[in-house]
Structures are given as C-alpha cells and as structure tokens.
Amino acid sequence: MAEGTKQTAKQRASFARADRLKKEEAAKNLDPAERLVITKSGRAYPIAADDPGIPAPDYFKGAKLPEMLKDARVYQTERGPVIARPERPDEQWQARDRAQQTTKKAEAQRTADQKRDTERKAETAKRDAGRKAEDQKALEKRKAEQKREADQKAQQQKQDAAKLEAARQEQRKQEAQKRAEERRAEAHVLAQFKQQQADQIAEHRRQTARLRTQHREQSTSLKGREGEAIDRHRHDIKTIDDREQQALKEFDVKRRSLTGRAAELVRGKAHFDGRREEMQKKFESDRLHKHRDLEALKERQFTAQQEQRLKHARERLDMMKTHRQHRDETQQQHDRDRPRLVAERQKAVERNAEIERGHKQEQTRERGPELSR
Secondary structure (H helix, E strand, O other): OHHHHHHHHHHHHHHHHHHHHHHHHHHHOOOOOEEEEEOOOOOEEEEEOOOOOEEHHHHOOOOOOOHHHOOOEEEEEOOEEEEEOOOOHHHHHHHHHHHHHHHHHHHHHHHHHHHHHHHHHHHHHHHHHHHHHHHHHHHHHHHHHHHHHHHHHHHHHHHHHHHHHHHHHHHHHHHHHHHHHHHHHHHHHHHHHHHHHHHHHHHHHHHHHHHHHHHHHHHHHHHHHHHHHHHHHHHHHHHHHHHHHHHHHHHHHHHHOHHHHHHHHHHOHHHHHHHHHHHHHHHHHHHHHHHHHHHHHHHHHHHHHHHHHHHHHHHHHHHHHHHHHHHHHHHHHHHHHHHHHHHHHHHHHHHHHHHHHHHHHHHHHHHHHHHHO
C-alpha cells in the first residue's frame, strides 16, 4: 500500500517536471504579448496576454457541466477553442520571465555581432540622418503650426456659426411665440365678437318674434270682428224676418176677422193687398239697409286689414333696416376695436406670464435653503 502510494507520488513528480519542461520549451518561442494556457492533458497553447477567456457555463449554455469544469474557461487558439482552468499568475509570469530572459540573451548576442557591422554605417548615416531629421522636424513643425492655425480658425468659425445659428433660432423661436400669442389673442377677441353678434342676433329674433306675435294678434282680432259682424248681421236679418212673419200673420188674422171682411167689402180687396205689399216692402227695405251696412262694414274692415298689412310690412321693414344698421355698426365697431383689444389681450397675457414666472422664481428661492439643509 505504501509502495503504491510512493510510486504514485513519484509519477506525479515526474509529470509535474515534464509539464514544467513543456512550459519552458513553449515559453522560449512565446511572444511578449502572449501567454500560455495549460490543459488537463498537459498541452500548452499560446493566447493573447489580455484574453480573459469565456466562462465554461456561459460558453456551454443549457448543458449540464460537472463540478470540476464550472470554474474552467474556454480560450480561442489557433487550433480552435480550448477548455482549461486558469493558472496561477505566479507560475505564468515565472515561465514568461524565464522565456524572456532566454530571448534577451540570444538577442544580446545577435546585437553584439551586428553592432560592429552597423557602427561604421551608423557613423556615416548619422550625420545625414541628423540633417534630414532636423529638416524633417522643421518641416513637421511648420506643418503642425499651419495645421494648428487652420484648426483654430475653423474652430473659431464653427463657434461663430454656432452662436449666429443659436441667435437666429432664438429669434425665430421668439417670433413664433409672438405669432402664436397674437393668434391666441385674436382668437379670444374674435370669440368675444362672435358671442356679441350671436347675442345681438338672438335679441333681434326675439324682437321680430314679438312683432310677428303682435301682428298676428291684430290680424286675428280683425278676423274675429269680421266674424262677429257676420253673426250680428245674420241675427239682425233673422229678427227682421221674424218681425215680418209676425206682422203678416197679425195682418192676415185681422183681415180674416169680421171687421176686416167688412172693410174689405167696403174698400175692396186691392186695399188690403196694397197694405200687405207695403208692409213687405218696408221689411225688405230694412233687410237691404242691413245688407248695405254689412257691406260697408266689410269694406271698412277690408280697408283696415289692408292698412294693417301695410303697417305691419312697414314696421317689419323698418325693424329689418334697424337691425341691419345695428349689425353694421357692431361690425364696424369690432373692426375699429379689434387691434386695440388684441393688443390689450397680449399685454394681459404677458403680465400674467411675468407674474407666473415671478411666483416660480420665488418658490425656487424658498425651496433652495430647504434643499441645502
């Protein structure tokens, strides 16, 4: 049991020594901007020094990984993705330092060999290079100065253009705001004018309706009087007819009496017939008089109706002219007062806005000490 354990420890030590040799061998050819990752099988892969890798759970999303791979990372190498655990920084830097030292020694040897060959050429080219460098430096300095001046000029032009554009935008904004306030003030004044006109038209309509009602009542009264006259005429005619029948009846009774027959024998039948005819003519004369009175009344009523219609028409025409005149005067008054009322409305809005801004500033100043506490 102890022998197996000892052999296993020796094997682990041998494996560790082999891994270290592999790391050193790989670190010799390692670029300074790279570092190595070592897999579980002991293979070393160069990667970029600043490559942090991708956590294995993020790379294998949805897959169930064993506990030993949860802290591993996936690195992209020239041979494809490699999964490995992050090494301890001390071991990586030690291997990198040893590789860099070996590289520096070989580079120093090559440099020493090349130095003797290049010194003579360097001495000759140094003077030419110095002159060229000075000329190039002076040229670059002049170009840099010219570029700086051009940049400053362009920057100043941009600033001036930005200021000018900002001033124009502010002016346009103020003009647009002023036009909007003018439109709102004019709309307010027009709304008041429309309401006044609507009230005036409503009042005119009420006056017209009252006049029409008065005219209708007068016309109805005249028609009623006409009907009353016809009824009264019918009653008078009926009264005359009744009196006529009663008088003729009494006359016939008196004529058939003993005295009447005696008088008829003395005076003759023509006497009573003449009296009867005279009586009928008298009643007929009364009826004609009533008819003439009715026709005269109708004529007078017709004349009154005509005069009333003419009067109504004149009154309506006068009222229409008066109303039209009032509307024209109101419209003229509105046209005269519109600029003044619009200006007053704008001033009132500006005063209210100024008061509102003053209240807001005062509230801001009052809240300032409270916020500073």
